[in-house]
Amino acid sequence: MLRWALIFLVVAIVAAVLGFGGIAGSAAGIAKIIFGVFLVLLVVSLVMNMVRGK
Template structure:
């Protein structure tokens, strides 16, 4: 998912360089949304792993 966000970011940068403002804005918006979805899923995954994780065997 993070690779998708980076791909859309690169598309946005390339489109901005060539002067396609609408496409660049849309691609940047999509990249931002995908990135924040990635961060939310990462935090949920880390919390779930911490909650059901096993303690050290002593």
């Protein structure tokens, strides 16, 4: 999932450099959402590992 966030981030940067404002904004928004979901899943995974005692 982090890979997809990074891919959309790169797409947003390339689109911004080329001047495609709408596409860059959309790709950046998608990258932010996916990265946020990744962070939530990371925290949940860490908490579950602590609860299990591993």
